[in-house]
Amino acid sequence: MKISAIQLNSQPNLGQNLxxxxxxxxxxxxxxADMVALPENFAFMGDEQKRLEQAEEISRATEKALKEWAVEFxxxxxxxxxxxxxxxxxVSNCARLINPxxxxxxLYDKIHLFDVELSEKETYRESDMVKAGRDIVVAELFEFGMKAGLSICYDVRFPELYRELVKQGADILFVxxxxxxxxxxAHWETLLKARAIENSAFVxxxxxxxxxxxxxxxxGHALIIDPWGNIFADAGEEPGMAMAELKLDDLKEVRRKLPALEHRVL
Structure with missing residues (x-):
């Protein structure tokens, strides 16, 4: 399965972003690419109040575009x-997975919301505008014999979510x-590698x-990481993409050699 993780510089302009x-x-x-993954806020980013005000238009246009693109390609x-x-x-912060x-x-609604104070000048209160999801979501990718576990951004700091995704059969963890x-x-690469290693899964x-x-x-730095924690591809800091081929046999081999998932006690 060849996969592409897209890296964008989205702005508060729906048409331009799409x-x-x-x-x-x-x-x-x-x-x-057999599968393409777009980042969080790919359709609109940069002005949270306008994003909320335009949510219905953004949602409608985005869902239509995603369906058309999946079919076209x-x-x-x-x-x-x-x-x-x-x-x-x-609004919910929703990830949608569409087949060919x-x-x-x-459909996955982001569970963990980004309410943080990084400095006096940089504070985020995602929960002021976003309702948190509750459901853990795993989807079958039938043609490739693998399952996809869905998450979004801040979720990556909560390892219990990813362990549950893998318990439900996920082979690829999307972030x-x-x-x-x-x-x-400070943390992006480290957290993603940790989620891959501790769950013997692609990220x-x-x-x-x-x-x-x-x-x-x-x-930036869109990443694709293998179950051993190796970085397959890194998009760097400019808009672009990371691409890699994910092989189910490679995942099975890692889980055979180091069967940590079978040794769980809790």
Whole structure:
């Protein structure tokens, strides 16, 4: 299975972002990707209030585009996180996985919300606008004999989520993200490697990079990591993509040689 983790510099402009995402999906498919994963906030990023106000339009346009692209390029396509209106004036941060027939096979609402104070000038309160999800989501990728476990960004700091995904059969752990520059520099690669190693699973992490609007700045480095913790591909700091071939036999071999998942006590 050849997979591409896209890296974008999304802005508070829906049409521009969808055009940019489409071009990268097309490029990845042209290079033979069977599955393409887009990052968190790929359709709109940089002004949280406008994102909330435009959530219905963003959601409608995004879902239509994802379905059309999956069918056009005959690929699995993960929309890594976009706003979907829910009750009480809030949105969910939703990841949608679509198969090559244009059918939605999984929906995941981000469980862990990014409420942090990194400095006096950099504070985030995702829960002010987003309703947290509750469901753990694993989807079958039938043609490839593997299962995909879904998560989004801040989720990566909670290893119990990924252990549960693997207990439910996940072979590939998806972590589409918009990691801030300071936390990304400090923790991004380490956390992703840890999730891969401790679960003997592939990790695919599409990312945002650069400045978004006037204030937000992200780390970049979309990564694909193997079950041994080796980095297959790193997109660096510019918009682009990480690509790699994931082989089920390689995953099985790691789990055979080091059967830590079978040795769990708790």
């Amino acid at each position: 055009e940019m995402a489409y071009n990268f999906v097309k490029k990845a498919a042209g290079k033979g 005959e690929i699995y396509l993960l929309g890594g996180g976009y706003p979907v209106p829910v009750e009480n004036g809030k 027939n244009g059918e939605t096979i999984a 589409p993200a918009a990691f801030t520059r300071p936390t990304g520099k 695919v992490a599409p990312a945002q990079t650069g400045k978004h609007g006037k204030k937000r700045e992200t780390h």
